[in-house]
Amino acid sequence: MSTGEPRFRSVVLDVDSTLSGVEGIDWLAACRGDEVARAVSEMTRAAMQGGLPLESVYARRLAKIRPRHDEIEALSHVYVERVALGAPQAIHRLQRAGVQVHLVSGGLRPALLRLVYHVGLSPGDLHAVPIHFDAIGAYVDFDAASPLTTSSGKRDVVRDLALDAPVLAVGDGMTDVAMRESVDCFAAYTGFARRQSVVDAADEVVASFAEVERLVLG
Numbered sequence: 001m002s003t004g005e006p007r008f009r010s011v012v013l014d015v016d017s018t019l020s021g022v023e024g025i026d027w028l029a030a031c032r033g034d035e036v037a038r039a040v041s042e043m044t045r046a047a048m049q050g051g052l053p054l055e056s057v058y059a060r061r062l063a064k065i066r067p068r069h070d071e072i073e074a075l076s077h078v079y080v081e082r083v084a085l086g087a088p089q090a091i092h093r094l095q096r097a098g099v100q101v102h103l104v105s106g107g108l109r110p111a112l113l114r115l116v117y118h119v120g121l122s123p124g125d126l127h128a129v130p131i132h133f134d135a136i137g138a139y140v141d142f143d144a145a146s147p148l149t150t151s152s153g154k155r156d157v158v159r160d161l162a163l164d165a166p167v168l169a170v171g172d173g174m175t176d177v178a179m180r181e182s183v184d185c186f187a188a189y190t191g192f193a194r195r196q197s198v199v200d201a202a203d204e205v206v207a208s209f210a211e212v213e214r215l216v217l218g
């Protein structure tokens with residue numbers, strides 16, 4: 001292990017299919033049966049490959065699903081069960097080396113909080129899309145003003161965080177590639193999903209959190 005300075009002072013991680021092997025919105029769609037599941041996962045796939053802008057599918061996907069509070073709770077356990085091998089330990093070592101770690105996700109914030117604690121981060125380190133329920137836990141709406149519901153939103157959110165440089169961003173989708181303009185290095189994460197458009201646009205390619213750690217700490 002290197003005893004020198006970390007190569008990056010901040011690391012921004014995508015969540016779905018990067019920190020955890022699930023696409024939360026597709027998992028929720030599967031609760032609504034095959035037809036909704038197929039329609040939603042096709043929209044997700046197109047958005048992550050860059051064929052469709054995320055903003056054109058975000059509201060449509062949620063309108064089809066209308067996730068209830070108890071389903072979001074169930075999903076929060078799935079995110080923890082499918083966490084990338086060794087990710088909590090790698091994040092711990094990054095933080096011990098003085099590296100700031102942030103999660104920037106187009107996923108639903110209440111579904112991600114359990115994972116945030118599981119990997120040793122705090123709610124302030126999570127940037128995701130708020131959703132609202134009524135008093136009996138039925139879906140009301142999502143925060144349509146969140147930049148994270150758009151294809152380029154992660155770029156703006158990361159820029160506004162004004163993280164200590166140099167900054168590394170890691171993710172598997174085209175919405176993650178958008179962060180490249182706001183960071184010093186973008187790594188395509190291929191541990192769960194390998195998208196050629198993302199790999200082609202990346203400065204680095206990593207397939208595990210051991211590789212993420214090596215990239216940062218040497």
Ligand SMILES: [Mg+2]
Pocket residue numbers: 014015016017018171172173
């Ligand atoms: Mg992803």
